[in-house]
Amino acid sequence: MxxxxxxxxxxxxxxxxxxxxxxxxxxxxxxxxxxEMIAKENGFDxxxxxxxxxxxxEAAYPLTIGNxxxxxxxxxxxxxxxxxxxxxxxxENLAAKGDCVIVGRCADVILRDYHPLNIFxxxxxxxxxxxxxxxxxxxxNLTRSELERKxxxxxxxxxxxxxxYADSKWGSKETYHLCLNTSGKEIKTLIPALAAFAxxxxxxxx
Amino acid sequence: MxxxxxxxxxxxxxxxxxxxxxxxxxxxxxxxxxxEMIAKENGFDxxxxxxxxxxxxEAAYPLTIGNxxxxxxxxxxxxxxxxxxxxxxxxENLAAKGDCVIVGRCADVILRDYHPLNIFxxxxxxxxxxxxxxxxxxxxNLTRSELERKxxxxxxxxxxxxxxYADSKWGSKETYHLCLNTSGKEIKTLIPALAAFAxxxxxxxx
Numbered sequence: 280m281x282x283x284x285x286x287x288x289x290x291x292x293x294x295x296x297x298x299x300x301x302x303x304x305x306x307x308x309x310x311x312x313x314x315e316m317i318a319k320e321n322g323f324d325x326x327x328x329x330x331x332x333x334x335x336x337e338a339a340y341p342l343t344i345g346n347x348x349x350x351x352x353x354x355x356x357x358x359x360x361x362x363x364x365x366x367x368x369x370x371e372n373l374a375a376k377g378d379c380v381i382v383g384r385c386a387d388v389i390l391r392d393y394h395p396l397n398i399f400x401x402x403x404x405x406x407x408x409x410x411x412x413x414x415x416x417x418x419x420n421l422t423r424s425e426l427e428r429k430x431x432x433x434x435x436x437x438x439x440x441x442x443x444y445a446d447s448k449w450g451s452k453e454t455y456h457l458c459l460n461t462s463g464k465e466i467k468t469l470i471p472a473l474a475a476f477a478x479x480x481x482x483x484x485x
Numbered sequence: 486m487x488x489x490x491x492x493x494x495x496x497x498x499x500x501x502x503x504x505x506x507x508x509x510x511x512x513x514x515x516x517x518x519x520x521e522m523i524a525k526e527n528g529f530d531x532x533x534x535x536x537x538x539x540x541x542x543e544a545a546y547p548l549t550i551g552n553x554x555x556x557x558x559x560x561x562x563x564x565x566x567x568x569x570x571x572x573x574x575x576x577e578n579l580a581a582k583g584d585c586v587i588v589g590r591c592a593d594v595i596l597r598d599y600h601p602l603n604i605f606x607x608x609x610x611x612x613x614x615x616x617x618x619x620x621x622x623x624x625x626n627l628t629r630s631e632l633e634r635k636x637x638x639x640x641x642x643x644x645x646x647x648x649x650y651a652d653s654k655w656g657s658k659e660t661y662h663l664c665l666n667t668s669g670k671e672i673k674t675l676i677p678a679l680a681a682f683a684x685x686x687x688x689x690x691x
Contacts, residue, residue, distance in 0.1 A: 401659070457666065460662050475681035
């Protein structure tokens with residue numbers, strides 16, 4: 280079983296690394312697809328799930344009701360836990376289906392029994408800011424300092440989310456097998472080297 | 486020009502990574518050889534050079550005279566600076582000679598104009614302790630806590646030594662292109678993957 284998990288700093292291009300690495304290895308890549316599946320299978324609103332699924336449970340509570348139908352208060356409290364639980368099950372189901380690359384969602388912890396290759400993708404602040412500015416959604420016009428604050432907040436949420444699953448720290452190199460710096464690089468230029476590493480890691484001929 | 490630099494935590498097996506990676510790539514590996522060359526070319530005592538060359542200049546001063554010949558005080562003060570300077574020149578000469586792997590000695594900073602692939606090798610504390618215990622020099626019988634203190638001190642010296650050359654921080658993943666975790670692994674099992682990465686990084690066919 281060959282499973283690669285990608286954790287990443289916001290703006291480092293980790294998602295692109297995941298997609299391109301999966302393509303190079305000829306396996307599927309799961310990222311937002313997972314959120315959509317969780318949403319559909321549980322009747323939750325997709326945006327709500329996107330919001331919860333990388334946050335800690337507590338952070339999710341202040342959100343307004345995300346379910347498409349009215350709910351009594353007890354169910355509301357239970358909802359983020361159900362999302363996290365559903366997410367775990369879906370990731371396990373995906374892994375059981377076969378080799379894949381999974382981006383984010385603490386897949387490295389959830390799938391630890393599959394012995395995945397766990398990669399962390401990071402970059403220096405300037406590279407991340409540049410990347411975020413180039414790829415800002417239409418209509419988003421954040422100042423540099425707003426963008427910095429957003430980057431920090433998202434990574435902080437990822438770290439908190441991870442703390443629900445494991446003691447090992449998000450973003451700390453000790454947590455991963457391999458850490459890849461994308462600073463000043465075009466992601467696609469890094470993929471042949473990374474794919475060669477992954478193939479060899481799993482004992483395939485290069 | 487294909488130059489790989491290896492920085493490493495004490496006990497992580499970084500030196501073995503360097504030797505084996507160089508062998509896999511068919512290029513020379515420079516490590517203690519560099520110290521010996523510095524020593525011979527400058528008439529210093531080899532142990533003295535070994536001691537200075539990974540420490541900060543200040544840390545080197547309290548040492549007793551390392552030169553084989555008596556020196557006036559001014560020359561003594563000048564000596565660590567001469568060692569660091571000689572080390573830099575030798576590393577530059579080695580790099581100019583051709584492709585190679587260089588372990589430690591801040592080669593990543595010294596050779597930055599060669600655009601080396603800079604790798605950091607690390608491991609969790611238990612793995613490093615185990616490795617150090619298995620490879621302790623004959624006659625060395627450190628307790629666990631003594632060994633931990635020694636490991637910390639050596640890494641602290643490496644960090645201080647690096648601070649002479651650059652602002653980027655020793656051991657911080659931002660400083661390197663790739664960070665490799667050797668926890669619980671036999672080094673030789675990691676080499677095919679790492680060599681595949683390095684070859685591909687430099688644009689060679691795998």
